[in-house]
Amino acid sequence: MSSAVSESPSPAFSPLYQQIKALMVRDLQAGVWGPGEAIPSETELAMRFKVSQGTVRKAIDELATENLLVRRQGKGTFVATHAEQTTQYRFLRLQPDDGVTDGGTQRRFIDCRRLRAPADVARSLGLRSGDAAIQIKRLLSLRGVPVVFDEIWLPAAPFKGLTAEKLGSYRGPMYGLFESEYGVRMIRAEEKIRAVAAEGQVAELLAVTPGTPLLSVERLSLSYGDKPVELRRGLYNTAAHHYRNELS
DSSP, rough: OEEEEEEESTTTOOHHHHHHHHHHHHHHHHHOOOOBBBOOHHHHHHHHHTTTTHHHHHHHHHHHTTTTTETTTTTEEEEETTTTTEEEEEESOOEETOOOOTOOEEEEEEEEEEEOHHHHHHHHHHOTTTTTEEEEEEEEETTEEEEEEEEEETTGGGTOOOOOOOHHOSOOOHHHHHHHHHHOOOEEEEEEEHHHHHHHHHHHTTTTTOOOOEEEEEEEEEGGGEEEEEEEEEEEOSSSSSOOOOOO
């Protein structure tokens, strides 16, 4: 069970609902409530934390806004999971210009190997120099047309036993595999986007001529406590697609 609010490491000036939110995030991180599971009712949580229902509701509202929890009308509040249809594409922002999105996404895993993390990768993932990392190379096609080449780096320790075969045989989203098999949940991401020119193997895989403009999307995905757990460098062919983001 969670500790009382007074034991929270939050500063004394932190609003009460923020302290409750921090305690709930700690429980999520500890696996008290697993992905897809219902959390206790607002009444039960209010009794546990010795606060009002309104305070608990405000904490839950923020966690739902941050996609950590999902409210379901008439059923309760559940821990968000990457297996849900509404969550699967939260991190894939590429959409066809014609608006037709029912053609399906095809994945081809080109490589998956364990390596010493290069210095820049180690720095991004919070690893020490020489620590092991997993490098994945993947091609995404939409309606049969290759549009995204991804180079993905993961810290090796949490993903022991990950292979290209396991990646290829998993039918759900890759983040769903990370969540269900390795207990690693992607909570949020930071991105850097720039224009680059296609070259070498990437031009060949995306079936474009060298020099073709591509969109480079470098994403650092973080888990609970803002712990970096994935560095992804994607090259997008936007000839018939666009990168869509929603600001609020």
